[in-house]
Amino acid sequence: xxxxxxxxxxxxxxxxxxxxxxxxxxxxxxxxxxxxxxxxxxxxxxxxxxxxxxxxxxxxxxxxxxxxxxxxxxxxxxxxxxxxxxxxxxxxxxxxxxxxxxxxxxxxxxxxxxxxxxxxxxxxxxxxxxxxxxxxxxxxxxxxxxxxxxxxxxxxxxxxxxxxxxxxxxxxxxxxxxxxxxxxxxxxxxxxxxxxxxxxxxxxxxxxxxxxxxxxxxxxxxxxxxxxxxxxxxxxxxxxxxxxxxxxxxxxxxxxxxxxxxxx
Numbered sequence: 647x648x649x650x651x652x653x654x655x656x657x658x659x660x661x662x663x664x665x666x667x668x669x670x671x672x673x674x675x676x677x678x679x680x681x682x683x684x685x686x687x688x689x690x691x692x693x694x695x696x697x698x699x700x701x702x703x704x705x706x707x708x709x710x711x712x713x714x715x716x717x718x719x720x721x722x723x724x725x726x727x728x729x730x731x732x733x734x735x736x737x738x739x740x741x742x743x744x745x746x747x748x749x750x751x752x753x754x755x756x757x758x759x760x761x762x763x764x765x766x767x768x769x770x771x772x773x774x775x776x777x778x779x780x781x782x783x784x785x786x787x788x789x790x791x792x793x794x795x796x797x798x799x800x801x802x803x804x805x806x807x808x809x810x811x812x813x814x815x816x817x818x819x820x821x822x823x824x825x826x827x828x829x830x831x832x833x834x835x836x837x838x839x840x841x842x843x844x845x846x847x848x849x850x851x852x853x854x855x856x857x858x859x860x861x862x863x864x865x866x867x868x869x870x871x872x873x874x875x876x877x878x879x880x881x882x883x884x885x886x887x888x889x890x891x892x893x894x895x896x897x898x899x900x901x902x903x904x905x906x907x908x909x910x
Contacts, residue, residue, distance in 0.1 A: 655813075662712070662715060662809075663698070664695065664806070665695055665697050665804050665805070665856060666694045667692070668690050668691060669706065669800055670689070670801075671688065671798050671799070672794040673688060677689075681744060687790060689743075689744050690745065690772060692740060692770065693707075693739060694712075694716070696711075696712050697825070703853075705853070706853055710823075710826050715823075717758045719756070720732065720734075720756070721734070723743070723751060749772055750771050752769055758816075760813065761813070762813055766807070800854045802854055829855070829858065830857065831857055831858075
């Protein structure tokens with residue numbers, strides 16, 4: 647390796663879009679009876695994948711092999727599972743299991759040595775149950791037989807791994823593997839259920855698909871949230887300044903009053 651390969655390219659940032667989350671399906675009665683744990687009701691897969699999906703695939707994301715920058719993904723499952731810490735050192739970076747309950751999964755992404763980057767840690771709440779609108783209009787979990795007819799439950803989060811000031815050698819690796827561009831607009835039907843009750847209006851069938859429009863919408867949402875925080879900060883700063891001025895006025899008034907009384 648040349649000496650300049652370990653020199654960081656200052657002022658440059660390069661990112662790779664990923665998704666992490668899970669897909670879950672209801673087990674049939676026969677499948678449940680065949681398990682060593684017959685109380686398990688669902689089969690699920692948690693994964694870290696590229697954001698783009700392969701054409702005509704029923705898998706969410708995963709069009710690209712991300713092992714050129716990801717060395718290992720560690721999934722920390724609930725302690726009731728045998729060997730709850732699962733290390734996956736090659737693609738697909740995923741773990742499949744059965745179970746009956748939802749819980750938080752810790753996901754640690756370790757990068758290839760050439761990156762010189764520290765591992766990143768994130769969390770995902772395993773989603774098993776779909777939501778349907780109840781008579782009151784509030785979402786509720788349907789019975790298993792009804793949920794089975796709805797198809798897979800999807801819960802996925804889009805994210806971007808950003809590498810700031812990368813080593814030249816690592817930059818060469820990244821540029822040699824450009825990510826598959828996300829489609830501009832959704833081309834697949836929206837699944838009946840995704841992670842949020844807001845998707846109750848969605849049509850039945852299909853697999854989630856991340857698009858440039860969704861990426862844009864997320865960026866706009868974050869920018870709007872940033873503007874809201876800045877505006878609220880300015881409002882509270884103005885209130886604080888006003889209170890400080892009021893305190894100074896009262897302190898001066900008290901000092902003058904004390905001085906006048908002391909002179910009697």
